[in-house]
Amino acid sequence: MTKADIVEAVYARLREQGAYSKRDAAEIVESVFETMKDALGSGEKIKVSGFGNFVVREKSERVGRNPQTGTQIMISARRVLTFKPSQVLKNLLNG
């Protein structure tokens, strides 16, 4: 499934609700992901009930290794994004 398939699903749903075009559906889907990226980019957490939480985590600097050469390298402090699936989603996938 790609964004185009998500747009199709949203378009089908919006048509039940009134005069919406596929372009409207695409605009809304685009805006959903852009809004989420904006929030996560500023370090905000996103909670989607029934789906899961997206959380930005701060990782401190650490010593790593180049697995090919074994050389030690310093891995700088960084922020990473993690996704924690909701219990509802986990239950559904294993129901």
Added chain:
Amino acid sequence: MTKSQLVDAVSDRTGHAHKAVEAAVHTVFESMVEALNRNERVEVRGFGNFTIREYKAYTGRNPKTGGKVDVSPKRMPFFKVGKELRERVDGEQ
């Protein structure tokens, strides 16, 4: 940010009716859940990919008591962040 705040923001940004955006946002996540339930991967360019990982049964330990626990095979959703989002999360300090 919660799902309802996401709906508010998207409604403001696009100018589309709150009720329609609410239905749309619900459908976005519902369609992704349905795809994952069919073992299909979900690819959203610039955001990330969701895939299903299958885990075999194993014997785990209760970390509190040390007792053995049999864990059944399971399917878990896994998210790999896309390049653009990864850079934005790490970049805007």
